[in-house]
Amino acid sequence: MSSPPQTIRWGILATGGIAQTFTRDLLVDPSTRGVHNIKHTVVAASSSSSTSRAQDFLEEVGAPSDAKAYGSYEEFVKDPNIDIVYVATPHSHHYQNARLCLEAGKNVLCEKAFTVNAAQARKLVDIAKTKNLFLMEAVWTRYFPLSIWVRETITSGKLGPIARVTADNSMALNPEQNFPDGKHRMVNPDLAGGALLDLGIYSLTWLFQSLYTTQDPKERQKPVVQAIQKIYTGPNVDGRSSDEHSSIVISFPRSKDAGGDAHGIATTSLVVATDPVPGEHSIPSIRIQGPRGEIQVFPPAFRPTRAKLIISNGPDGKPVVEDKTFPQPGPGSGSGWTNGFGSDRNAEGEGHGMFWEADEAARCILSGQQESATLSWDESIIIMETMDKVREYGGSRFPEKIETLDFPVAL
Ligand SMILES: NC(=O)C1=CN([C@@H]2O[C@H](COP(=O)(O)OP(=O)(O)OC[C@H]3O[C@@H](n4cnc5c(N)ncnc54)[C@H](OP(=O)(O)O)[C@@H]3O)[C@@H](O)[C@H]2O)C=CC1
Numbered sequence: 001m002s003s004p005p006q007t008i009r010w011g012i013l014a015t016g017g018i019a020q021t022f023t024r025d026l027l028v029d030p031s032t033r034g035v036h037n038i039k040h041t042v043v044a045a046s047s048s049s050s051t052s053r054a055q056d057f058l059e060e061v062g063a064p065s066d067a068k069a070y071g072s073y074e075e076f077v078k079d080p081n082i083d084i085v086y087v088a089t090p091h092s093h094h095y096q097n098a099r100l101c102l103e104a105g106k107n108v109l110c111e112k113a114f115t116v117n118a119a120q121a122r123k124l125v126d127i128a129k130t131k132n133l134f135l136m137e138a139v140w141t142r143y144f145p146l147s148i149w150v151r152e153t154i155t156s157g158k159l160g161p162i163a164r165v166t167a168d169n170s171m172a173l174n175p176e177q178n179f180p181d182g183k184h185r186m187v188n189p190d191l192a193g194g195a196l197l198d199l200g201i202y203s204l205t206w207l208f209q210s211l212y213t214t215q216d217p218k219e220r221q222k223p224v225v226q227a228i229q230k231i232y233t234g235p236n237v238d239g240r241s242s243d244e245h246s247s248i249v250i251s252f253p254r255s256k257d258a259g260g261d262a263h264g265i266a267t268t269s270l271v272v273a274t275d276p277v278p279g280e281h282s283i284p285s286i287r288i289q290g291p292r293g294e295i296q297v298f299p300p301a302f303r304p305t306r307a308k309l310i311i312s313n314g315p316d317g318k319p320v321v322e323d324k325t326f327p328q329p330g331p332g333s334g335s336g337w338t339n340g341f342g343s344d345r346n347a348e349g350e351g352h353g354m355f356w357e358a359d360e361a362a363r364c365i366l367s368g369q370q371e372s373a374t375l376s377w378d379e380s381i382i383i384m385e386t387m388d389k390v391r392e393y394g395g396s397r398f399p400e401k402i403e404t405l406d407f408p409v410a411l
Pocket residue numbers: 013014015016017018019046047048049050053088089090091093111112113138140185191197198302339411
């Protein structure tokens with residue numbers, strides 16, 4: 001007989017767009033996606049603005065009526081009923097908010113990009129290690145069934161050693177018109193805005209999950225990075241920090257037996273779109289190429305549900321093209337997408353897909369793992385180092401108050 005599901009008690013730190021989408025997904029019954037050994041519940045939420053904002057949030061997302069509302073992150077992290085905190089503030093605040101939680105003895109799932117720079121990521125990992133806590137960067141895409149299928153197809157060797165990956169995650173956001181006061185987190189230097197940390201992280205995710213995660217951990221080496229950036233100079237921003245585009249070329253060292261070094265090209269932009277006809281998703285945003293064929297993944301790169309597997313020479317010498325779809329299971333959160341750009345709505349009755357990463361966090365905590373093998377601490381740090389290098393090449397430096405390791409900082 002199977003044992004009853006174990007429950008993980010979540011606390012939600014911040015009440016903005018993604019906190020709402022994530023929490024609604026969290027409250028979808030896991031058995032609807034074939035997960036029977038875990039249950040998630042929400043026991044608390046906190047808002048830096050007021051207790052009433054946190055209370056409204058809990059009601060809006062349909063949390064249990066006894067979930068507690070806090071008007072201060074500092075008070076919230078003391079709540080003894082919380083097993084894990086989901087940190088959903090802007091990039092600029094991840095380091096200090098995640099650190100606050102870890103220092104208070106809480107496990108943490110922290111939104112992407114993990115931190116502003118690699119030094120901050122290393123510090124969070126050190127604290128998690130010392131305090132024996134679970135910590136994971138919330139790159140939800142990695143836990144999608146499609147991503148799992150991609151990694152398995154790569155390691156199966158079907159395509160031969162993957163030689164090159166191209167990945168684009170770009171959105172034509174028309175920032176000068178949409179963010180004229182420069183305060184929106186997509187462009188605001190004080191919130192570590194720009195394409196790279198917000199959208200480019202997904203292009204890098206595809207390079208890394210194809211060419212780094214799939215290698216034997218003992219064989220993995222740091223990649224070599226080259227990049228150029230164009231800095232955003234729209235109204236009311238400093239013109240030195242947030243990027244408009246970043247274009248990155250990476251070489252992943254591999255032994256000759258494993259196919260030799262592999263190349264990755266990652267691009268991202270706030271002003272042009274991967275998908276010129278919004279919602280049509282007809283142009284692949286990702287191509288994963290080996291000598292025997294390729295995988296194409298269709299947009300959006302962060303929420304992938306459609307791919308193609310192309311084998312150049314099938315059994316009868318002709319190419320074989322397999323269309324693959326991985327629909328999100330229902331019954332769904334019904335929330336759609338809440339970031340205000342209308343770029344990524346889940347269909348009525350579909351979950352958004354954020355529950356997959358929540359399941360992974362719960363599995364790790366219940367089995368006593370401090371990090372996820374699908375996105376290890378080492379890999380999150382190397383990706384932050386990669387973004388540091390891109391910003392060095394591109395000349396983008398955020399204000400010192402958000403690059404610092406000093407804590408707490410008044411932001
Ligand atoms: N995985 C995904 O698909 C997505 C991930 N994200 C990530 O989630 C994070 C938040 O994004 P999103 O929800 O869109 O952002 P929002 O601006 O909608 O929400 C951010 C929330 O953070 C809190 N906050 C605390 N301090 C500040 C501050 N100084 N300025 C602004 N907000 C502050 C506020 O909540 P309160 O007042 O309650 O404290 C605010 O509502 C980012 O890291 C982003 O990259 C975003 C969209 C999609």
